[in-house]
Amino acid sequence: MNVLLPGPLDANPELSRWVDFPSVGKVTVLTGRVELGQGVLTAMAQIAADELDVALERITIRSGDTENAPNEGYTAGSQSIQFGGVALRQACADVRALFLEQAAKVLGCQPEELSVLDGAITRNGTSTGQDYWTLASAVDLSVKATGTGTRKPVVALKHIGASSPRLDLPQKIFGESAFIHDLRLDGMIHARVVRQPHRGASIGSIDEKAIRRAAKGSIEFVRNGNFLAILGDDESAIEAAGVAAVSHVAWQNVEAPTPMQQEANWLLQRPAIDRKFGAPDQGNPQGRERFEATYSRGYLAHASISPSCGLALYRNGKLTVWTHCQGVYPFRAALAKILKLEPASIIVRHLQGSGCYGHNGADDAAADAAIIAMQKPGTPIRVRWRREEEFIYEPKTPAMVVKVHALLNEAGKPVDWTQEIWSPTHNLRPGAGGNLLGAIALPEPPPEPPPNDVPEANGGGATRNAEPLYDIPAKRILHHLVTEAPVRTSALRGLGAMPNVFALECCIDELAERVGQDPVEYRLSITGDARARAVIEKVAAMAKWKADAPAGSGHGRGVAFARYKNRAAYSAVVVELSVDEDIRLHHIWCATDAGLVINPDGVINQLEGGVIQSASWVLKEQVRFDNGVASFDWATYPVLKFSEVPEIDIELINTKDEVPLGVGETTAGPTAAAIGNAVSHALGTRIRDLPLTRDRIMAALLTQ
Amino acid sequence: MGKKFDFSVNGQPVSVSLDNEETPLLNVLRNELGLMGTRFGCGLEQCGCCMALIEGSPEKCCTKPVWSVAGKRVVTIEGLGSAERPHPLQQAFLDEQAGQCGYCLTGILISAKALLDKNPKPSRAEIAQALDGNICRCGSHNRIMRAVEKAAAVMRQGTGR
Numbered sequence: 001m002n003v004l005l006p007g008p009l010d011a012n013p014e015l016s017r018w019v020d021f022p023s024v025g026k027v028t029v030l031t032g033r034v035e036l037g038q039g040v041l042t043a044m045a046q047i048a049a050d051e052l053d054v055a056l057e058r059i060t061i062r063s064g065d066t067e068n069a070p071n072e073g074y075t076a077g078s079q080s081i082q083f084g085g086v087a088l089r090q091a092c093a094d095v096r097a098l099f100l101e102q103a104a105k106v107l108g109c110q111p112e113e114l115s116v117l118d119g120a121i122t123r124n125g126t127s128t129g130q131d132y133w134t135l136a137s138a139v140d141l142s143v144k145a146t147g148t149g150t151r152k153p154v155v156a157l158k159h160i161g162a163s164s165p166r167l168d169l170p171q172k173i174f175g176e177s178a179f180i181h182d183l184r185l186d187g188m189i190h191a192r193v194v195r196q197p198h199r200g201a202s203i204g205s206i207d208e209k210a211i212r213r214a215a216k217g218s219i220e221f222v223r224n225g226n227f228l229a230i231l232g233d234d235e236s237a238i239e240a241a242g243v244a245a246v247s248h249v250a251w252q253n254v255e256a257p258t259p260m261q262q263e264a265n266w267l268l269q270r271p272a273i274d275r276k277f278g279a280p281d282q283g284n285p286q287g288r289e290r291f292e293a294t295y296s297r298g299y300l301a302h303a304s305i306s307p308s309c310g311l312a313l314y315r316n317g318k319l320t321v322w323t324h325c326q327g328v329y330p331f332r333a334a335l336a337k338i339l340k341l342e343p344a345s346i347i348v349r350h351l352q353g354s355g356c357y358g359h360n361g362a363d364d365a366a367a368d369a370a371i372i373a374m375q376k377p378g379t380p381i382r383v384r385w386r387r388e389e390e391f392i393y394e395p396k397t398p399a400m401v402v403k404v405h406a407l408l409n410e411a412g413k414p415v416d417w418t419q420e421i422w423s424p425t426h427n428l429r430p431g432a433g434g435n436l437l438g439a440i441a442l443p444e445p446p447p448e449p450p451p452n453d454v455p456e457a458n459g460g461g462a463t464r465n466a467e468p469l470y471d472i473p474a475k476r477i478l479h480h481l482v483t484e485a486p487v488r489t490s491a492l493r494g495l496g497a498m499p500n501v502f503a504l505e506c507c508i509d510e511l512a513e514r515v516g517q518d519p520v521e522y523r524l525s526i527t528g529d530a531r532a533r534a535v536i537e538k539v540a541a542m543a544k545w546k547a548d549a550p551a552g553s554g555h556g557r558g559v560a561f562a563r564y565k566n567r568a569a570y571s572a573v574v575v576e577l578s579v580d581e582d583i584r585l586h587h588i589w590c591a592t593d594a595g596l597v598i599n600p601d602g603v604i605n606q607l608e609g610g611v612i613q614s615a616s617w618v619l620k621e622q623v624r625f626d627n628g629v630a631s632f633d634w635a636t637y638p639v640l641k642f643s644e645v646p647e648i649d650i651e652l653i654n655t656k657d658e659v660p661l662g663v664g665e666t667t668a669g670p671t672a673a674a675i676g677n678a679v680s681h682a683l684g685t686r687i688r689d690l691p692l693t694r695d696r697i698m699a700a701l702l703t704q
Numbered sequence: 705m706g707k708k709f710d711f712s713v714n715g716q717p718v719s720v721s722l723d724n725e726e727t728p729l730l731n732v733l734r735n736e737l738g739l740m741g742t743r744f745g746c747g748l749e750q751c752g753c754c755m756a757l758i759e760g761s762p763e764k765c766c767t768k769p770v771w772s773v774a775g776k777r778v779v780t781i782e783g784l785g786s787a788e789r790p791h792p793l794q795q796a797f798l799d800e801q802a803g804q805c806g807y808c809l810t811g812i813l814i815s816a817k818a819l820l821d822k823n824p825k826p827s828r829a830e831i832a833q834a835l836d837g838n839i840c841r842c843g844s845h846n847r848i849m850r851a852v853e854k855a856a857a858v859m860r861q862g863t864g865r
Contacts, residue, residue: 037842166801169803172810173797173803173809173810174785174790174794175741175782177740178806181744184738234724235735236727305839305840305841307746354807355807605804606804612845613842633748634839642835
C-alpha cells in the first residue's frame with residue numbers, strides 16, 4: 001500500500017532516524033527541529049508519548065545533529081509542528097504498529113487484540129509480559145516508514161492538548177549549564193574575530209602592540225587573508241583585545257552605509273528584479289474608484305539577548321562544530337564548501353542559544369570557530385561574538401515599502417487588489433546560497449550569491465502574506481526584488497509578513513473609514529472563510545469591541561487579522577492604547593485558531609512573545625546607519641521594556657482540529673497593524689511608516 | 705604568579721589568583737569557578753543577564769573588576785535555590801512557565817530577589833520598574849511579572865507578613 005508520507009518523513013523515511021529504544025525503559029526520540037526557546041522539544045516529546053503510548057518521563061529528545069537526527073532543513077517559518085511534528089507523529093505510529101506486529105507473532109495472536117500501556121504490550125487490559133524493550137532486538141527500525149501505522153484519534157490523545165511544562169526551563173531557572181555559551185571542552189581556547197567590514201575590504205595595518213597592551217594577557221593572532229582572529233586561554237584578555245582591535249586594525253576599501261540608506265524609501269530607486277503574480281492586470285476600468293496608499297518599515301535587528309557563539313574541533317581529519325544555528329544540515333553543506341571538506345567528515349551538533357527569531361549571527365560564529373579550528377588542529381576553539389559585533393554584523397531584516405492599489409465597488413469594498421512591494425531579499429541563509437561572513441574574508445572568497453528570495457511555494461520572502469485572505473475577485477502582487485542593499489539582509493520572524501499585513505490591514509481600515517463602517521464589520525463583510533470570521537468575532541468579543549468609540553481623542557483601539565502565510569494559524573488582534581508624545585499600550589487581545597494544539601500554554605507563550613516583539617518593532621525599532629551600522633548596543637537599539645508591556649489576553653479556539661497549524665510568527669503582522677490602526681483612531685490621522693516614533697507622531701499631528 | 709582575591713560566593717569562601725585585577729567578576733564566576741548561571745549578554749551593563757547580588761545589592765558584573773569584590777559577599781543564581789530546594793521565585797517561575805529561551809531569566813531572578821528583599825509586597829508597576837534594567841527579547845514579560853507577584857505572596861505567607 002502506498003500512503004503519502006508527511007514531507008520530512010518522506011525525506012528521512014528510515015524509522016531509526018526518529019525513534020530508538022536505547023536501554024530498558026528508555027525511549028530516544030530524534031528530531032531535526034531544534035529548541036530556539038519556542039518549546040518545540042517539549043511538544044515533540046508530547047507527540048511521541050501519545051503515539052508510542054509511553055510516559056513522557058521515559059523520553060529523551062535528541063535534536064539537530066548531523067550524526068543522528070533526521071535532516072529537516074531549518075527550524076523556521078512556524079513549520080516545526082505543522083510539518084515536523086506531523087512527521088514525527090506518523091513515524092511513532094508506524095513504530096508502534098511494527099512492535100504490535102512482532103508482539104502478535106510472539107504471542108500467537110492478531111495485532112488488533114493488543115495495545116500498549118506505557119511501553120508494555122497488553123491484551124484485554126492485562127500484561128502479556130512483552131514490552132518495547134523485550135521486543136526491540138527483534139524489530140528492525142532501519143526499515144522505511146509506510147505511513148500505515150494508525151495515528152490516535154484526537155479524542156484518545158492524552159499528552160497532545162495538555163500544557164506540559166517545558167522540559168528545558170528548569171535548568172535555565174536554576175542557572176545550570178543550558179546554553180552553548182556554557183560548553184567547556186578540554187584544552188579549549190577562546191577566540192574573537194576582527195571583523196572585515198564587508199566583502200572586498202582588506203586589512204591595511206594591524207597595530208599588534210596596541211592590541212596586546214589592551215589585552216593585559218597572553219594572546220595570539222591567526223590570520224588567513226582578511227580573516228583575522230585573536231586567540232588565547234584567558235577570555236578576559238581576548239575580549240579586551242577584540243574590543244581594542246576595532247580601532248587598531250585599519251581596513252582599506254571600506255564603504256559605510258549612510259543615514260539616507262537607512263530609510264525604506266531609498267529602495268524605490270534601486271535596481272530590482274520585477275516579479276508579478278496573481279490576477280491579470282485589469283488596467284483602470286471606468287467607473288471604479290481607486291484607492292492607493294504607501295506604507296513602509298525600516299531595517300530591523302534580531303537583537304538576540306546573547307551574542308552568537310560557536311565551537312569547533314578539528315582532529316584526525318574530522319571536524320566537529322557546535323552551533324545554535326537553525327539548520328545543522330544546510331550549515332554543514334555550506335561549511336564543507338568553504339573549508340573544502342567532504343560533508344561526511346563534518347559533524348554539526350546543535351546546542352541552545354538565546355532566542356534567535358531567525359537568521360542571526362549563529363551560523364557565522366560557528367563558521368568562525370571552524371575556520372580557526374582548521375588552522376589549529378587538535379585544539380577546541382570557542383568563538384563568542386561581542387555585543388556590538390552581533391548588532392553590526394548579524395543579517396538585518398530588510399526595509400520594505402509596500403504600496404496598495406485597490407479598486408472599489410459602489411459599496412466601497414475592494415474588487416481588485418494589487419500589493420506592490422520593494423524589498424531586498426529575506427533569505428541569505430547559508431543553505432540558500434548566502435555567504436558565511438568568515439568565508440568572505442578568506443583569500444578565495446565565494447562569489448556573491450545571485451539575487452533570490454524565498455520561493456512563493458515556501459511562503460515567499462518579501463511577498464509573504466502580500467495577498468489578502470479577503471474575498472476580493474482579483475488579487476495580484478508586484479514584487480520589486482531590490483538587488484542592492486546597504487547591509488546583508490535575511491530572515492527575521494515572519495519575513496515580509498509583518499510589513500505586508502501592516503500595509504494591507506491598515507489599508508482595510510482606511511477603506512472602512514472611507515465608507516463610515518466599523519472596521520470589524522467591514523472585515524466580516526468581505527470574509528467568507530469561516531475560521532477567519534471566527535477569530536475576528538472572538539477577539540471583538542474578548543475586547544468588548546464597540547463600533548462607535550470616538551476617534552481623535554488621544555485614546556484609540558484598532559483591530560487587525562491575518563492567517564500566517566495564508567496557510568498556517570489564524571490570528572486576530574485588538575489593541576487599546578493612548579497617544580500623547582509617545583504611544584502607551586494599555587491592553588492587547590488576541591484570538592487564534594491554530595488547529596490541533598499540542599501544548600496550549602506553549603502556544604499562548606509563543607503568541608504572546610510574537611505580540612510583544614511586534615509591539616517593540618512598531619514602537620521603537622529601526623537599525624540606523626551613520627558611517628556604518630549605528631545601532632550597535634541596547635542604548636542605540638532600544639527594545640520594549642517591562643514597564644512598557646501592556647496587559648495581554650490570548651484565547652485559542654478550535655484546538656481539537658485534526659491538523660496543527662504553525663503559530664510562532666502569526667501574531668507579528670496583526671499586532672503591528674492593530675497598533676497602526678489604534679494610533680490612527682487615537683490621533684484622527686494616519687501614520688503609514690514604521691516605527692511609530694515621536695517625530696512621526698508630531699509630524700502627523702502638525703500636518704493634520 | 706598573579707594576585708590573590710578572596711571573597712565569598714554563595715556563602716563559601718573563594719580565593720582566586722589572577723594576573724589581571726581588572727578581570728570582570730562575570731568571567732571569574734564562569735571561567736574560574738565554573739558557575740554558568742550568571743550569563744554574558746552585552747558586557748556593557750545594559751541588559752542585566754549578568755546580575756548577581758553583591759552585599760545584597762543587585763549588580764551587573766560583566767564589567768565589575770574582581771578587585772572591587774575582594775572581601776565581599778557575592779550571591780549568584782546558584783545560591784538562590786536548586787531543583788531540589790527551589791527558591792519561591794524559582795518555583796513561581798516554573799509554575800508560571802515564565803520564560804521562552806530563558807537566557808535572561810537568571811539575571812531577572814536576581815533582580816526580583818533584590819526587589820522582594822526590600823519590598824515584600826510590590827505592585828505590578830514596582831515590579832516592572834525593578835525589572836526595567838533587565839532585557840527580555842522573547843516577550844515573556846507578563847509571565848515573569850506574574851511569577852514575581854506569586855512568589856511575593858508565597859513568601860509573605862511563609863514569613864507571616
